[in-house]
Amino acid sequence: MDLKKQMRSVIQWEDPKDYQLFFKFTDRGDELKNASKLILQPGQGCIFTYEGKIEGFFETEGIYDLKTSNTPFWTTIKKFMNAFESEHKTGLWFYRKAELLNVRWGTRIPITYNDPVYSFPVKLRAYGNYSLRITNAKEFFINILAGQTDYFVDQLQEVFLSRITQPISSYLANAKFSYAEIDGHIETIAQQAQLKTTEIFEKLGFQLTDFRIEGTSFDPETNKRISEISDVQADVNAASIAGIDFAELQRLRAMRDVAKNEGMAGASMGMLTGMEMGKAMSGTTAAPQEAPKNNIKIKLKELKEFFEEDLISEEEFQAKKQQLLDQL
Incomplete structure (x- = not known):
């Protein structure tokens, strides 16, 4: 027999691990001897079970006496025929009270x-x-x-x-x-x-x-869908600044893409597209009526915002600005 463990009288949570909430004392903790001492450090609590039932809570730091029906030496000698097992089983679960x-x-x-x-x-x-x-060790336990x-x-x-x-x-x-x-x-x-x-x-x-x-x-799908919507909104804004509607902008871009995809054979198409876009940007395309002055003022403000956000170059800004001023 282990005489040291038979005489064990001081029980404590000696090595709490990081982020450990509960710890069961297992160093022959199921056969604690009568009048053993329980030591609780600050920030610790303990639940005591005896013969399968919760018998007490210890929530304040200090030293406590544990009273059971086991007596050192004599209990083990009496239980020799039962493989040194006592029916007076106890359990001690330490828990962390600190945050x-x-x-x-x-x-x-x-x-x-x-x-x-x-x-x-x-x-x-x-x-x-x-x-x-x-906050409620019993419910948690x-x-x-x-x-x-x-x-x-x-x-x-x-x-x-x-x-x-x-x-x-x-x-x-x-x-x-x-x-x-x-x-x-x-x-x-x-x-x-x-x-x-x-x-x-x-x-x-x-x-x-x-x-x-x-x-x-x-998720990537959400980001993709939002990006597509943002691109369309940017195109609508760009079309407004250019003085054309969104449908016209899309048509001119489609013509440009076709020209690029056809390579050398599409050179003339590219020139034609460039001319069409130039006409649209210069305001020479037929319009039902002349844009009112307040509309030109709005376009000038939007054009300045595009320049300040580095969406167009200074040359493009000055050229388009002059075109809009010429319409006054």
């Missing part, structure tokens, strides 16, 4: 909601960190731990993500944030998600003390 900070998280599947501006479903991924603290020897915070990931994803989806569906507005409202989204899940986590035995979204990203 766990900056636990990483990220969505494993995209959050899907309808974009209020573009009117089609978009898929959003997010990542960040959260902090938590055990009974409903989640279920007798496991160790329990680390990463084992909560599935529980956490399954409960935080739905509130975020619901909030985004009602908040009407568009694709371009998500990053500007990350803090608000995080606060609402934490608020809507407070009661859920309390029922599980712990408190979500902080929840942060550090970044977001949309």
Whole structure:
């Protein structure tokens, strides 16, 4: 027999691991001897079970006496015929009361909601960190731990993500944030998600003390569709500045593309396209009526914005500006 373990009288959580929530004392912890001493450090708690029942909680740091029906030496000698096993089984589960900070998280599947501006479903991924603290060790012990020897915070990931994803989806569906507005409202989204899940986590035995979204990203399909829409919007704006409608711009571009694809044989077509576009840009194409002065003023402002955003060169800006001024 191991006399040292038979005489064991001091029990404590000697080496807590990072992000460890629960730890079962297993150094002959199921046959603790009468009047053993339990030591709790600050930020620790302990659940004591005896003969299969929860007999007590220790939530304040200090030294406690554990009283059982086992007595050193004599118990083991009496149980010699039972392979040194005692029926007076005990269990000690230490748990971390202190707050766990900056636990990483990220969505494993995209959050899907309808974009209020573009009117089609978009898929959003997010990542960040959260902090938590055990507030009801008994509920956690009974409903989640279920007798496991160790329990680390990463084992909560599935529980956490399954409960935080739905509130975020619901909030985004009602908040009407568009694709371009998500990053500007990350803090608000995080606060609402934490608020809507407070009661859920309390029922599980712990408190979500902080929840942060550090970044977001949309899936490639969503980015592609938004990009295509943006390109069309840019073309419409460009056509307006050029003084032609969008349909005419598309026709001229199609003619240009045909000319390029035909190589040398399309040289004359390219020249013709260039002439057509030149006429459109110079305003020599037939128009039902002369553009009013206020319309020219708007075009001048838009033309200046294009120049300031480096969408056109200074030469193009000056040339088109002079054309518009000539119409006054």
